Amino acid sequence: xxxxxxxxxxxVFSGYGTSNVIKDISFNxxxxxxxxxSGRNGVGKSTLLKTIIGIVECKSGEIYFLEKNIxxxxxxxxxxxxxxxxxxxxxxxxxxxxxxxxSLPAIARKIKNLNNELDKIYAxxxxxxxxxxxxxxxxxxxxxxxxxxxxxxxFNPKVLLLDEPSEGIQPSIVSQIAxxxxxxxxxxxxxxxxxxxxxxxxxxxxxxxxxxxxxxxxTKILSKDFSNVDTARKILNLKL
Numbered sequence: 669x670x671x672x673x674x675x676x677x678x679x680v681f682s683g684y685g686t687s688n689v690i691k692d693i694s695f696n697x698x699x700x701x702x703x704x705x706s707g708r709n710g711v712g713k714s715t716l717l718k719t720i721i722g723i724v725e726c727k728s729g730e731i732y733f734l735e736k737n738i739x740x741x742x743x744x745x746x747x748x749x750x751x752x753x754x755x756x757x758x759x760x761x762x763x764x765x766x767x768x769x770x771s772l773p774a775i776a777r778k779i780k781n782l783n784n785e786l787d788k789i790y791a792x793x794x795x796x797x798x799x800x801x802x803x804x805x806x807x808x809x810x811x812x813x814x815x816x817x818x819x820x821x822x823f824n825p826k827v828l829l830l831d832e833p834s835e836g837i838q839p840s841i842v843s844q845i846a847x848x849x850x851x852x853x854x855x856x857x858x859x860x861x862x863x864x865x866x867x868x869x870x871x872x873x874x875x876x877x878x879x880x881x882x883x884x885x886x887t888k889i890l891s892k893d894f895s896n897v898d899t900a901r902k903i904l905n906l907k908l
Contacts, residue, residue, distance in 0.1 A: 680692070690716050691883040699857045700858070700859070701859055708881070760812050760815050760819070770786060821856075824856075828859070
């Protein structure tokens with residue numbers, strides 16, 4: 669493996685029961701890079717992400733994180749090693765404050781210098797610092813998405829997995845979130861994998877894109893090719 673290769677997925681099959689949803693998928697991602705994974709609904713994108721974090725069992729193949737084979741590791745073990753996960757729908761605590769939402773998992777993990785870590789988060793997401801005493805449920809959809817990302821970043825993950833981060837968010841905020849992810853990848857040297865169907869959002873990321881169809885990698889679109897969104901849309905067969 670290359671020295672900066674953070675995550676390697678090798679010939680992975682996974683799914684539910686006896687059915688394989690993901691079939692022989694392989695890819696690598698390096699530090700400070702972003703990889704988008706796209707495709708139509710129901711082709712296995714979210715299943716792939718859940719397999720990487722360990723929620724769905726890898727039936728065959730191998731997953732390596734920092735050269736360690738984590739194929740059989742539990743989700744909590746993968747999280748402790750340095751894999752962050754932001755699920756679809758965000759799953760924030762509506763009745764807790766912004767600060768409590770970010771702090772609670774960090775306290776459970778007994779992270780030292782929590783206030784310093786919170787300051788780092790607020791530097792990335794100033795709006796969360798301004799609203800740190802507001803309830804999570806009072807935030808807009810875009811602010812809640814930033815909160816969900818911040819909650820994962822409190823652990824300083826080496827890899828951040830995001831499932832449909834633009835879902836239900838107005839276009840102007842979607843662009844801001846794309847900018848934040850680019851900054852996180854560049855400044856924190858975090859590798860980011862994004863499941864996404866919004867081509868406009870993907871085009872704003874500094875990323876290549878794997879297109880999945882029927883559980884396999886159909887094609888790969890390089891970041892430079894997203895300069896022509898119409899071409900990318902035809903390949904992805906998705907709506908803008």
